[in-house]
Amino acid sequence: MxxxxxxxxxxxxxxxxxxxxxxxxxxxxxxxFKDAEHLKHWWGPSGWELPVCHIDFRPGGIWHYCMKCMDQNQGEFYGMESWGKAVYKDIIEPETIIYTDYFSDAEGNVDENLPSTEVTLEFIDLDGKTKLVNRAQYVSAEALKTVTDMGMLQGITETWNRLEEHLNAIK
Structure with a gap:
């Protein structure tokens, strides 16, 4: 790979x-994943920025953010905002982050019409490299299909490409 x-x-x-x-x-x-100043550089798919990023990185803490499409070439998505809210359950630095991820509005109210995700991020040390394992658990196969149909896989791929670019720029 x-x-x-x-x-x-x-x-x-x-x-x-x-x-x-x-x-x-x-x-x-x-x-x-824990510092707003870093997240602003890479969170979200290509052409999207993070104009709002409030993070309280601790178990029970909340990360509330807004992704906004700034790329005019993305047509109907240009100018669109997508709000999210994560509630941290457990953090073991630098090994694991567990949180529940929700779609939300600008006030942080959860959108009950869209599926939430139980996310476990595992950071595995590989002699100077890092294997990131993201386990996203949904309430049902239908909920997983809903986010997959929304283009989530492409979005994560582009987001992780941006993470790699940011890591290369700062290391």
Whole structure:
């Protein structure tokens, strides 16, 4: 597997597992997920920015953010905002981050019409490189299909490409 390839598989019809190896130390890759100043550089698909990023990185803490499409070439998506809210359940630095991910509005109210995700991020040290394993568990196969149909896999691929670019720029 090349460094920038994502491998994906589905377990039990409702768990999407994504893996990718980054050519950066585990502590640095972990830091990218806990610091708003870093997240603003890479979170979201290509052409999207993070104009709002409030993060309280601790168990019970909340990360509330807005992704906004700034790329005019994306047609109907240009100017669109997508709000998200994560509630951290457990953090073991620099190994694991567990949180529930929700679609929300600008006030942080959860959108009950869209599926939430139980996310476990695992950061595995590979002698100076880091294997990132993202386990996203949904309430049902239908919920997983809903986010897949929304283009989530392409979005994560582009997001992790941007993470790799940011890591290369700062290391």
């Amino acid at each position: 090349s460094l920038n390839a994502i491998s994906s598989r589905v377990e039990n019809d409702r768990v999407l597992v994504l893996e990718r190896t980054f050519d950066a130390p585990r502590d640095l890759v972990f830091k990218m």
